[in-house]
Amino acid sequence: MFAALVAPSIPAAAIIDVARAFTPRFEQVGPLVLLDAGGLSRLFGSPQELGTHLSEALAKHGTGGTAPRVAIAATQTAAALLALGRPGLTVIAPGQEAKALVPLSISVLDRYEKLKKLRAGDNRHLEILTKWGIRTLGAFAAVAGPEVFERLGDHGLQWQALARGVDARPLVPWVDEVPFEAALELEWPIEGLEPLSFLLARLFEPLSERLEQADRGATVIHTSLRLTTKRVHARTLPLPSPMRDPKTLRTLVLLDLETHPPDAPIDTVRVFIEPTPGRVTQWTLLERAQPAPEQVSTLIARLGALMGDKHVGSPRLQDTWKPGAFAMDEFRVVSEEFRVKDGALAPEVLTVHSGLATVNSALRRFRFPIPTRVQVQEGRPIRVATDRHGCSSGAIVQSAGPWRTSGEWWQEGRAWDRDEWDVAMADGTIYRLVVERGVGQWFLEGVVD
Amino acid sequence: MAYIELHTSSAFSFLRAASSPETLVERAAMLGYPAVALLDRDGVSGAPRFHKAALAAGLRPLIGAELTLVTRQDPGPGTRTTWSLPVLVSSQEGWRNLCRLLSRMKLRAPKGEGALGIDELDGYTTGLIAMPGRTLLRADRHGVGGLLDRIVGTFGRANTYVELQRHLHRDQEDDNDGLVCLAEAFRVPLVATGGVSFATQDERPLFDVLTAIREHVPLHRAGRRLAANAERYLKPPAQMARLFADRPEAIHATRDLADRLQFTMADLGYRFPRYPVPDGETEISFLRKITEVGARDRYRPYYDKARAQVARELALIEKLQLAGYFLIVWDIVNFCRQQDILVQGRGSAANSAVCYSLGITAVDPVAMELLFERFLSEERGEWPDIDLDLPSGDRRERVIQHVYQKYGQHGAAMTANVITYRGKSAAREVGKALDLDEAQVDRLAKVMHQFEFSDPADTLSKKLAEVGMAGDEPRVRHFAELWRQLQDLPRHLGQHSGGMVVCQGDLSSVVPLENASMPGRVVVQWDKEDCADMGIIKVDLLGLGMMAVLQDTIHLINSRDQGSGIRDQEISLASIPADDPEVYKMLCAADTIGVFQVESRAQMATLPRLKPQKFYDLVVEVAIIRPGPIVGQMVHPYLNRRAGREAVVYDHPLLEPILKRTLGVPLFQEQLLRMAMVVANFTGGQAEDLRRAMGFKRSEQRMRQLEGLLRDGMAKNGITGEAADRMVLAITSFALYGFPESHAASFALLAYASAYFKAHYPAAFYTALLNNQPMGFYHPATLVKDAQRHGVRFNPIDVQVSDWDCTVDPDGSIRLGLRYVRGLRAEAGQRIAQPSLAQSSASFGAAGPDRCPKCGCDDPSMLENVTGPGPAHRSRGEGGARDPGSAHKFCNVCSHEWTVAPPRMGRYRSVDELVRRTGVRRDEMVVLAEIGALNSLGHNRRSALWQVERAVRPAGELFEEGYPEEMPGGRDFSPGDRHAVESPLPDMTVSERLVADYSGTGLTVGPHPLTFRRHELSMRGVLPAIELPRARAGRRVRTAGMVITRQRPGTAKGFVFLTLEDETGIANIIVRPDLYASDRLIIVESSFLMVEGVLQNQDGVISIKAERVSQLAALPDSAAIDSHDFH
DSSP states (O other): OEEEEEOTTSOHHHHHHHHHHHOSOEEEETTEEEEEOTTTHHHHOSHHHHHHHHHHHHHHHOOSSSOOEEEEESSHHHHHHHHHHSOSEEEOOTTOHHHHHTTSBHHHHHHHHHHHTOOOSOOOHHHHHHHHTOOBHHHHHHSOHHHHHHHHHHHHHHHHHHHTTOOSSOOOOOOOOOOEEEEEEEEEEEOSHHHHHHHHHHHHHHHHHHHHHTTEEEEEEEEEEEETTSOEEEEEEEEEEEEOOHHHHHHHHHHHHHHSOOSSOEEEEEEEEEEEEOOOOOOOSSSOOOOOHHHHHHHHHHHHHHHOGGGOSEEEEOSSSSTTOEEEEOOOOOGGGGSOOTTTTSOOEEEEEETTEEEEEEEEEEEEEEEEEEEEETTEEEEEEOOSTTOOOEEEEEEEEEEEEEEOTTSTTTOEEEEEEEEEETTSOEEEEEEETTTOOEEEEEEEO | OOOOEEEEOOGGGSSSOOSOHHHHHHHHHHHTOSEEEEEEETOOTTHHHHHHHHHHHTOEEEEEEEEEEESOSSOOTTOOOEEEEEEEEOSHHHHHHHHHHHHHHHHTSOTTOOOEEGGGGTTOOTTEEEOOOTHHHHOGGGOTTHHHHHHHHHHOGGGBOEEEOOOSOHHHHHHHHHHHHHHHHHTOOEEEOOOBSBSSGGGHHHHHHHHHHHHTSOHHHHGGGSOSSSOOBOOOHHHHHHHTTTOHHHHHHHHHHHHHOOOOTTOOOOOOOOOOOOTTOOHHHHHHHHHHHHHHHHSSSOOHHHHHHHHHHHHHHHHTTOHHHHHHHHHHHHHHHHTTOOOEEEGGGGGOHHHHHTTSOOSOTTTTTOOGGGTOOTTTTOOOOEEEEEETTHHHHHHHHHHHHHHOTTTEEEEEEEEEOOHHHHHHHHHHHTTOOHHHHHHHHHHHHHHHTSOTTSOHHHHHHHTTOOTTSHHHHHHHHHHHHHTTOEEEEEEEEEEEEEOSSOGGGTSOEEEOSSTTOEEEEEEHHHHHHTTOOEEEEEEEHHHHHHHHHHHHHHHOBOSSSOBOOOOOSTTSOTTOHHHHHHHHTTOOTTOTTSOSHHHHHHHHHHOOOSHHHHHHHHHHSSHHHHHTTOHHHHHHHHTTSSOOOOSSGGGHHHHGGGTTOOOSHHHHHHHHHHHSOOOHHHHHHHHHHHHOGGGHHHHHHHHHHHHHHHHHTTOOHHHHHHHHHHHHHHHHHOOOHHHHHHHHHHHHHHHHHHHHOHHHHHHHHHHTOSOSSSOHHHHHHHHHHTTOOEEOOOTTTOOSSOEEOTTSOEEOOGGGSTTOOHHHHHHHHOGGGOOOOOBOSOSOSOOOTTTOOOOGGGEEEEOSSSBOOOSSSOOSBOOTTSEEEEETTTTEEEEEOOOOBOSOSSHHHHHHHHOOOHHHHHHHHHTTTTGGGTOOHHHHHHHHHHHTSOOOHHHHHHHHHHSGGGOOOOGGGTTOOOOOSOOOOHHHHHHHHHHHHSOOSSOOGGGGGHHHHHHTTEEOGGGGGGSOTTOEEEEEEEEEEEEOOGGGTTOEEEEEEETTEEEEEEEOHHHHHHTHHHHHHOSEEEEEEEEEEETTEEEEEEEEEEEOTTSOTTSSOOOEEEO
16 A cells, blocks of 8 residues: 655655654655555554545645645555545545546656656657547556557556556655764854864764765865854865865865954854765876875865965966966866976077077066166167166167067956067176056066076 | 058958958058058958949059968868968959969868869969968978978969068067078068058957957957957058068068059959850841840830830940840740740839840830839949849749859859848857857847947947946947947858859859859859949849749649540730739739738738729839838828829929829839939939939948939929928938839739739639748738638648649649648658659549539439440530540430549558658658548548557567457458557547647648637627628727737837738737737737727728737637737
8 A cells, every 4th residue: 555645835855754754664756755555554544544644744734835635545656646636635445546547637647757757768658649639547548558569669558557557666765864964052152263173073073984884975065153143154165076084174174264264253063064975996006196185185275275265276378368377277186287288388488589699598487577667769678777686777788579469358457468578688688578558667577597 | 652561351351350341441541552452361252342442542452362272182181281372463364363263262162161282273373473471481291491482383483472471479570580581592572561450450359359250269268369469450651661671672572563463353354145146147136136026026016106215225235235135134034935934024124125025024114104214324334234033942943053054154153142240140249259148148139230220319328228238338338349340241151142143254264153052053252233343244033932823823724624624725924814803803802812012911901092993003002012102101192192182282393294193102213213303403324323322321421412412403493491301301211112113013013913813713823822832921821711711622631642732623622732741851742742652553532422514413313324435425525436445424414424533543552551652750640640631541630640650660570460369359450451450549629630730731721710719709799800891980899810910010100010810801900009018928929819999990991909909718829820920
């Protein structure tokens, strides 16, 4: 005997609670919950009484809207179809399933199958049956099986079996998934991160144990700290790779909180872990040993806390004419990344035109360009003056340029338009001078080694 | 100044440059260049406009192209590297070579692609000067200097210059050093160029956007594919001299080189093909003779006025040396006649008595007093323009292919159509480049589209604010500016709908040819305006759906055999009687669904008011419902004057002879020309210029000049003030959108013919209409219902008898064709109907009940079978001996004997056989079953569906073997029908059949959906359409129907016009803007509507001014058609 519950106006969790109150053997199929009602008669009486109990239990959670539907039948398929297709409580005596299903619309079958995800790929059975003028399960059930098979194939026969209330597979009971969540309410508020370290250790150790038992790894850690000001300080920390080492998890959260500390003493600490199935990895003998993800993540987090999030990672040259433009990518331990590809990370080579000879050399770029005073004659710089210690000033003996680039005119605040000059000073130093066109401000951008 | 710019690219390099040829010329003229060269990528599409603009600006236009070359001629996968070689044309021979090279490159490659191998340049370099540049250094396969060596060998040392460009790049400067060394090594001169991609630095953003469009990436991801800086602009000569101060020889070389370029596009060597005239004749003498013959045939009698007109035209044709042109067009028309392809000249050619005499046009310009100057004018110095209307589809294609064959693949081509960026396309592309989200782009596209046609005083920021976008936001600002700049820039070359160019000899040496997207079509790189400017003549071969309908109708009428041995007299367009009263009666009643040009809602609303009584009225009717007369407020005055409600007055006595025929109201373009000539003393050519200036957006300035001339001329004649304003309004409003009288007359002929066929041969006419869909104003479902209201009977689609096209059955009813089965592939449908497959011996049905064709007697006791040889007792017809092989019947009532048609033979015996022999897919079979096309195989629709599902799914031999034994009842099945078991499925209900008809064919030959609701609707006081004319005007009425059209014309101030169809006819509904705003969803989305409102009757035009609109519930929307909506 099986019972089926459908209650669109009641939250799914509430329906499951109701089901759990009657039996641990129940299955959720979308908005439909199927209960194995076998043996419940001693607790709840006859099927009719069981149905009434179920309806009443659902009604307690009701917030108006569509009334809950309950159906009890000898097969789960019949119970499910009746619950989907008829309002209120339906109780069918054993052996009467097929008869009870006769008037139900054929669309109920389609809906049930979609819920159960029985179909593989595209299925046009509902469309075909509609074209055939078959409107009810009874009409479909009445068609001879071989003829259905001839026209709709094996799957058509399965459909017809469902239309007759025959179960395609046994019930798969629900197994509770306990969330990876832990919290501590403190008797006295704590201030600062050091005491928090101990609390986090207490929270993460059992969580890590559970993660290991369930063969899961943490991918995201949500930390929420309720403060004495009644506000909640929440942080979300995505992890670069799944991990479950409690110390690492604690360190990462602490480092994150160091960068974004709470502004008041803490009342309650709560952590929630988003898990992911564990992976089996096979190390190879042919590649260099890499640091453990935990170590790398901790290091990155430490560096991030020290330098700021945006200043840690792997530099990548950008595809742009803007000189020296690069972006920071997330740091990943991939040995290939360190290789120089197509000269992308090769040192910039400067060609200085000196009339007869050309000199290839490397440009050493200043971390911040040095503002400079430049005297210009007939559009060419002839004298440089800078106050920076170690940089030479004086007449320019030779110059090449201007080398002009401009771009990103469509980005407010990011457009650039500048000229570069490669200039040789009397002492043999070769500088790269840059002038922002339109502004007229000159800079020393680098020096040639 | 020594420098001349020898390397600019225009937007005709398609997404590789940002300025129009005119902009480049304007900038060059402003900078003081005496000459400038245009080198577009792999084409010369911009050359005519560049040439014209440069001459107008006083510059010497130099022409060339950048040729895409490939390092290997037969490149392996991944080894194909291309580079471009700029070449300049120095002589006419050079031009011919360039055209040949470009044609060779383009004709063997898919559209938009193509490259030449360097070996292919051999023999085609005379008159061309090469300017290889940086690519010389990247030609790795040729080794250092190898490529330059090769180019020098091909072009000659004297015709090779090494090109230096300076765009302030480090790498480029390195390369320039290398190029200088190479040039010195090979003793080749250097030449400096700007490598110009845009006229001014302001256009650099647009250039970047075009690059992003070409690379299919937004700007922020385009990276180094974008320009490094804005230096590719046209610089002043002095600046170029400064830039190359270290290479003065490269600057001086530009002038030396420019001096060598003596080619001009003024004479491209184009010659119109010579018509092969008989010995002893010249083209003009031959033309005179055939015109004389034709005129005597056309004009009966050949009266003096016609004779004088023909003589005048021939004299001008001789003077302008156009006889060959007329003969070639005459030849094409003759080909059409020989191939039984209906053809009719239209447009200004209809103004020519010579064209009429030669049979090119069908309108008599002498009788209609049409203005010959509109067609041909010595003053304009242009080639005449003859447009030929042909039946659209295969027949037009046959004519085009005939022209290709006759003049050779390189002797004829279609003119191109330069597709330009316009409102919506520009908005979408710019939006994508700026990475705006899709919804934003859609909104902007909509706004920009409206903006394009709105008042110029309306600011863009106001428009943007209307849709909630901040005009001052940087990205929106960029968008607006770029959108404006992108307007009218060429996007790609399309194919003109019908313009064909033919040439004496090799057309590909006059203008480059390339493949069109359509297989078998070749296009020239110029559009029709450019061809005209360059003196290349085109003939327009235009496809017209109604021509196909008329031809099919005539064919159906002439081939119809009534089964009684009585064949109707053959009919042709020429044999249609003029001024048939039935036709005018039908036109006056606005019963014009399916009739050419007068079937639209606006036309139907005008017909009862205009009440056409003769052919000229129809000409007026065709011309009057056009934006020109409507905007110019000519319609109501004309109709009022015609009805006698308004006096016929003329703005000036001089206008009376011109406007007399149209009651003082100008309606035709010719009248505009004559008005200008009479009141403003314009010459014929000037008047034509006025029309042309108003026809093109880019000539606004010219239009203002001419308007000034017009007013000055009128002032001299004493016409000022309001009268002058009225005339200017009339001229400017419909100069743009009005019909020429000759054109209207040509169309009116077709309208008359279609109306005649509708009135007298409705079955053939509707069959032809249905076979040539989509065309016209109405959905096929509406045509079917209209035909049924005219007494035409329809037979449903049947796989046993239906052809692919609709046909007329022997009993005069229309048999729907398989082409109406939705989702049925044409090849599958044709296989079903293919005669070679229709050899099954299955017979089905009888030939119908016995009935005497003479007296109609169907009493079996009076009809007897007559067999055996012997004299026939025919009461009419041929008499003679009876054919012993045929069955005969004899009527004892009227003593008539006739041959009985043999029982109709079916094509297929079963569904299985149909599937097996035709390979029709499951989905197609399902539709055929649903619409009842398989019923003649012994099924109803449901049982056919039941059989189809099995027949298309082979069960396998084993299952088939065991099948009969498993069946209930153990019936015995013969091999042919072993599967023909009874279906367990219920029959379709009437409404299910209706839904199946509409979903499967888009129409129904059964009752109209409203029929099923009529009783209930009558109870609710809903009037059928047929009763509306009988109701009193001003009365509040209700009507209901299926929406067949929705219109919201721009000129109607927000009013919406609906047409509802019920089983009795159609009803016109007018919806006020406020009602439309409040019930928009119902009006736009409901297939069936009920409307309540006030009945209006204006001169017999019935409409309902809606006050309430509601959806007509309980009618499945799937039992409806997609209305034709015009918003």
